[in-house]
Amino acid sequence: MVFVVLVPTIPLLYFQDKHQGEVLKSMAPAGRLIAVTLSDGxxxxxxxxxxxxxxxxxxxxxxxxxxxxxxxxxxxxxxxxCDASHHCTRLF
Incomplete structure (x- = not known):
């Protein structure tokens, strides 16, 4: 019974999270860029x-x-x- 209720709600939760990921909650200055270091692994x-x-x-x-x-x-x-052109990269 739980399976019948749970399975249809998973796509709804996914699309709700995806939509909320596009809506801006707050924005703050992060400073000016000094350096970028790439870490492989x-x-x-x-x-x-x-x-x-x-x-x-x-x-x-x-x-x-x-x-x-x-x-x-x-x-x-x-x-x-995000940079000045609003190209955004997700933080860890």
Missing amino acids: WVPHSLVETDTGFFAVAGGVSLGKNEPLTLEVRVNADRYL
């Missing part, structure tokens, strides 16, 4: 250093030196680091 990621702190982002990023960055939090609590 099982899960490649980059460490972005700004004048206000460090941010670990998924995958590689291409950012301009001294470029202003913003930190965005979406409704589903996902966090993104």
Whole structure:
């Protein structure tokens, strides 16, 4: 019985989370870019250093030196680091 109720709700939960991942909850300045370090391994990621702190982002990023960055939090609590052109990369 639980299986009959649970199976139809899984796609609904997925699409709700996907929609909430597109809705902006808050935005804050993340500082200006100082350096980017790529770390290889099982899960490649980059460490972005700004004048206000460090941010670990998924995958590689291409950012301009001294470029202003913003930190965005979406409704589903996902966090993104965005450049001036609003190209966003998800944080770990």
